Amino acid sequence: MTPFLELRDLDVTYPPRKVIRELSLQMRCTGIGCLLGPSGCGKTTLLRAIAGFEPLRRGSIRLEGIELSRPHWTLPPEQRQIGMMFQDLALFPHLTVADNIAFSLHQWKAAERRARVNELLRLVGLEEYARRHPHQISGGQQQRVALARALAPRPRLLLLDEPFSSLDVTLREDLAREVRTILLREGTGGLLVSHDQFEAFAFADEIGVLDEGRLRQWDSAYNLYHQPADRFVASFIGQGILLPGRIGENGRANTELGDIEGTPPGGCVAGDDVEILVRPDDVIHDDASPLKAEVAERAFRGAEFLYTLKLPSGARLLCLAPSHHNHPPGRRIGIRLDIDHVVMFRRNWSVRCVESPPVPAS
Amino acid sequence: MNGKRELWPRAAQTDRWTLLVAGVALLLALPVCTVFFTALQPASEVWRHLVDTVLADYVLNSMVLMLGVGLGTLIIGVPTAWLTGVCEFPGRRWFEWALLLPMAIPAYIIAYTYTGLLDFAGPVQSVLRETFGWSRQDYAFPEIRSLPGAVLMLALVLYPYVYLLARAAFLEQSAAVLEVSRSLGAGPWRRFLTVTLPLARPALIAGMSLVQMEALADYGAVQYFGISTFTTGIFRVWFGMNDATAAAQLAALLLLFVFTLLVLERLSRQQARFHHTGQRTQRPPRLQLPSRLKWLAASACMMPLLFGFLIPAGQLAAWTWRTAPQVIDGRFLELARHSLLLAGGSALLILLLALLLGYGQRLRPRPSVRLAVRGAGLGYAVPGTVLAIGVMLPFAAIDRTVDGWAREWLGLSTGLLLSGTLFALLFAYSARFLPAALHSVEAGLTRIRPSMDDAARVLGAKPREVLWRVHIPILRSSLLTALLLVFVDVLKELPATLILRPFNFNTLAVRTYELASDERLADSASFALAIVLAGIGPVILLSRAISHARPGHDALS
Numbered sequence: 034m035t036p037f038l039e040l041r042d043l044d045v046t047y048p049p050r051k052v053i054r055e056l057s058l059q060m061r062c063t064g065i066g067c068l069l070g071p072s073g074c075g076k077t078t079l080l081r082a083i084a085g086f087e088p089l090r091r092g093s094i095r096l097e098g099i100e101l102s103r104p105h106w107t108l109p110p111e112q113r114q115i116g117m118m119f120q121d122l123a124l125f126p127h128l129t130v131a132d133n134i135a136f137s138l139h140q141w142k143a144a145e146r147r148a149r150v151n152e153l154l155r156l157v158g159l160e161e162y163a164r165r166h167p168h169q170i171s172g173g174q175q176q177r178v179a180l181a182r183a184l185a186p187r188p189r190l191l192l193l194d195e196p197f198s199s200l201d202v203t204l205r206e207d208l209a210r211e212v213r214t215i216l217l218r219e220g221t222g223g224l225l226v227s228h229d230q231f232e233a234f235a236f237a238d239e240i241g242v243l244d245e246g247r248l249r250q251w252d253s254a255y256n257l258y259h260q261p262a263d264r265f266v267a268s269f270i271g272q273g274i275l276l277p278g279r280i281g282e283n284g285r286a287n288t289e290l291g292d293i294e295g296t297p298p299g300g301c302v303a304g305d306d307v308e309i310l311v312r313p314d315d316v317i318h319d320d321a322s323p324l325k326a327e328v329a330e331r332a333f334r335g336a337e338f339l340y341t342l343k344l345p346s347g348a349r350l351l352c353l354a355p356s357h358h359n360h361p362p363g364r365r366i367g368i369r370l371d372i373d374h375v376v377m378f379r380r381n382w383s384v385r386c387v388e389s390p391p392v393p394a395s
Numbered sequence: 396m397n398g399k400r401e402l403w404p405r406a407a408q409t410d411r412w413t414l415l416v417a418g419v420a421l422l423l424a425l426p427v428c429t430v431f432f433t434a435l436q437p438a439s440e441v442w443r444h445l446v447d448t449v450l451a452d453y454v455l456n457s458m459v460l461m462l463g464v465g466l467g468t469l470i471i472g473v474p475t476a477w478l479t480g481v482c483e484f485p486g487r488r489w490f491e492w493a494l495l496l497p498m499a500i501p502a503y504i505i506a507y508t509y510t511g512l513l514d515f516a517g518p519v520q521s522v523l524r525e526t527f528g529w530s531r532q533d534y535a536f537p538e539i540r541s542l543p544g545a546v547l548m549l550a551l552v553l554y555p556y557v558y559l560l561a562r563a564a565f566l567e568q569s570a571a572v573l574e575v576s577r578s579l580g581a582g583p584w585r586r587f588l589t590v591t592l593p594l595a596r597p598a599l600i601a602g603m604s605l606v607q608m609e610a611l612a613d614y615g616a617v618q619y620f621g622i623s624t625f626t627t628g629i630f631r632v633w634f635g636m637n638d639a640t641a642a643a644q645l646a647a648l649l650l651l652f653v654f655t656l657l658v659l660e661r662l663s664r665q666q667a668r669f670h671h672t673g674q675r676t677q678r679p680p681r682l683q684l685p686s687r688l689k690w691l692a693a694s695a696c697m698m699p700l701l702f703g704f705l706i707p708a709g710q711l712a713a714w715t716w717r718t719a720p721q722v723i724d725g726r727f728l729e730l731a732r733h734s735l736l737l738a739g740g741s742a743l744l745i746l747l748l749a750l751l752l753g754y755g756q757r758l759r760p761r762p763s764v765r766l767a768v769r770g771a772g773l774g775y776a777v778p779g780t781v782l783a784i785g786v787m788l789p790f791a792a793i794d795r796t797v798d799g800w801a802r803e804w805l806g807l808s809t810g811l812l813l814s815g816t817l818f819a820l821l822f823a824y825s826a827r828f829l830p831a832a833l834h835s836v837e838a839g840l841t842r843i844r845p846s847m848d849d850a851a852r853v854l855g856a857k858p859r860e861v862l863w864r865v866h867i868p869i870l871r872s873s874l875l876t877a878l879l880l881v882f883v884d885v886l887k888e889l890p891a892t893l894i895l896r897p898f899n900f901n902t903l904a905v906r907t908y909e910l911a912s913d914e915r916l917a918d919s920a921s922f923a924l925a926i927v928l929a930g931i932g933p934v935i936l937l938s939r940a941i942s943h944a945r946p947g948h949d950a951l952s
Binding site for chain 2: 111113116119120123124125126127136137139182185188192
């Protein structure tokens with residue numbers, strides 16, 4: 034089956050800098066994806082390349098099997114049937130809400146155009162605002178207009194360039210979920226660019242983590258958290274620390290917190306140094322446990338405390354504990370490890386060898 | 396849509412816009428290039444004769460004019476700018492914009508008007524004679540038709556440039572700087588001399604350079620006053636001595652002066668931009684003048700307004716009142732129609748070209764395109780006389796060549812195809828006034844975020860459609876402003892129109908000039924007044940920009 038969106042070996046350059054390097058990914062059937070990464074990682078450039086604003090130096094972009102870009106040839110943005118929502122929304126200030134939405138429909142028959150605009154106004158809940166101008170409505174309403182406008186010509190894929198970043202955190206996730214629902218209803222694929230993992234989790238089925246122009250991992254949110262492909266993904270997604278250990282004769286990793294069962298990185302033999310990813314929820318506070326650690330810091334999170342613990346060796350550990358376990362800094366508390374998915378990296382190696390190498394999900 | 400289909404490769408698409416922009420820019424640079432290349436030809440007999448006789452006069456008179464007008468505009472422009480910008484006195488709000496009114500009067504018109512006012516038969520001398528019972532021999536009256544007179548005339552209508560830039564600079568100065576100097580014990584005078592004025596210096600130099608460029612470019616006033624400057628010299632050499640090469644050499648020399656000023660102006664503007672490093676703080680409260688000084692300030696602001704606008708405009712109105720019944724007839728209306736059509740048509744054409752260049756630069760922001768657009772933007776510094784030569788020479792050459800071919804191959808004469816047609820005139824106007832329009836268009840376009848273009852593109856609009864459906868509607872008001880500015884500039888333009896107009900094609904400006912040259916000043920007033928009235932339009936726009944401008948915003952640009 035042809036993948037919905039396929040990027041193969043992309044290089045995008047802003048001479049002399051290579052912004053995207055050897056990037057490949059495949060999105061399955063009209064799904065909803067997200068490119069996640071710190072600022073400057075190249076995610077917006079990648080989005081613009083997919084939209085047709087940036088030429089490729091190498092590689093190709095295909096949508097539903099049809100080639101859109103290759104070196105020296107870029108199908109113009111207006112012919113790609115790809116929609117886009119911009120960070121600053123870019124609503125046309127001289128047009129009303131309805132005319133903004135109808136911008137791409139000017140060659141449709143008047144009746145059809147009106148019907149489509151009304152349908153979209155209903156979809157985003159802005160029927161009463163059709164005749165207002167963009168500066169006369171609120172920020173959240175402007176987001177909806179931008180969405181409706183992008184969806185009007187029924188694009189096959191909608192690109193979203195951090196369109197929710199101007200909203201506060203709670204509203205952001207709500208709107209991300211809402212847009213997701215609308216995209217699914219419209220049968221349009223979506224690709225979001227974000228630096229906010231919670232927004233990404235709320236929006237996307239599949240998430241790609243980008244760093245310095247490379248795709249580190251393309252996977253579900255669950256797998257990114259529990260089976261990060263490398264140290265970067267491990268540190269970028271969620272919280273956690275890397276606990277040093279050494280592979281013992283029995284094949285288990287000996288650490289300060291005891292032996293940990295897991296598949297050692299490929300090629301590792303007994304005596305090799307490794308690091309094990311320990312998430313805050315992997316560390317259980319248990320007064321009965323013989324294993325003790327000293328509270329270095331604590332942060333109140335409402336339902337729970339996030340403790341930063343100091344081990345005798347000086348290594349730090351994060352621990353989530355229900356908030357009725359209130360321990361001041363300096364107190365030694367009992368803990369035990371309960372790691373569902375053991376992730377081991379070879380010390381000083383950046384690539385994980387525990388699972389199969391990172392492959393684009395197909 | 397078929398993915399296999401070969402569309403235009405991106406490179407070819409790019410080139411279409413680049414070529415278009417570069418082509419237009421090169422075409423507009425043609426006149427200046429022609430002048431310089433012609434000037435490189437070996438010196439002729441006429442040129443040697445010029446060097447031996449009048450060239451020194453040309454240079455000297457032009458220099459005196461340039462420096463005198465520069466100084467005069469500073470003397471008028473800086474105090475009025477400081478008073479209206481920083482102080483509070485009766486009528487301050489009114490003076491703020493009224494001081495711009497002299498801009499509406501072209502230099503040649505104010506020269507004609509004052510000549511009529513001050514010559515022997517004029518009202519001033521008549522009143523003096525009647526009052527004191529003098530006769531011709533009894534008194535000496537300063538001759539207005541002289542170099543000092545020309546300096547005065549030009550300074551009276553050009554000072555608003557200095558006023559505008561100086562005022563913006565004074566307003567921009569933060570309260571903090573002034574408060575610091577105050578806390579260090581400086582009184583108002585020392586503050587003005589040691590802080591306010593030095594801080595505003597780049598703006599003053601920029602304004603003065605603009606004024607001096609205009610003074611060098613003036614033809615109508617100095618010609619009427621019989622002063623030998625570069626511009627009148629160019630006319631004389633070309634039409635009197637029939638030596639286009641020597642005229643071009645003279646023009647090239649003038650251009651060197653102008654470009655020196657241009658560089659000065661650019662550098663000062665840049666400096667002015669970087670001069671204020673701190674944050675913008677609150678405006679200091681206006682200086683409340685003591686009651687006696689208050690009225691002094693008001694009268695000081697009244698003087699330039701009175702002499703630069705009210706008196707000449709009043710005299711024009713009076714003349715018009717008297718002569719209108721004879722002058723305003725079918726021919727007057729046809730002339731006005733010519734002028735309006737010509738100015739309107741050129742303004743539209745120029746706006747279109749400016750949009751093309753501005754948008755082309757936005758689509759392809761590469762160094763070569765930028766350079767081409769910058770080059771096309773130099774025209775505003777080129778005096779109309781020089782431009783006319785630069786248009787006339789290549790057009791005449793093309794006409795001769797085509798005519799030669801036609802005679803040889805077709806046995807008929809094509810005559811004048813380009814020179815002496817409206818096309819030549821439109822071309823010269825475009826080269827001269829495009830920069831003003833381009834400035835408005837560029838300023839407007841930079842306010843439209845690039846994401847707006849991208850949004851329109853992904854919504855299915857081709858680059859051309861983006862311009863029509865997004866940019867032009869958003870820019871509507873700045874485009875109208877540009878249109879009006881160019882319209883009035885074309886309406887006022889004299890030397891290039893005089894040289895390049897088709898045979899028997901008259902405009903308001905040319906007719907004013909002809910009647911004044913025939914010493915029919917009163918008859919010329921109706922034509923002149925029409926031009927002045929049209930010129931008030933841009934003044935109103937500018938004054939609105941001033942009253943809306945926040946400190947830190949340059950009202951002129």
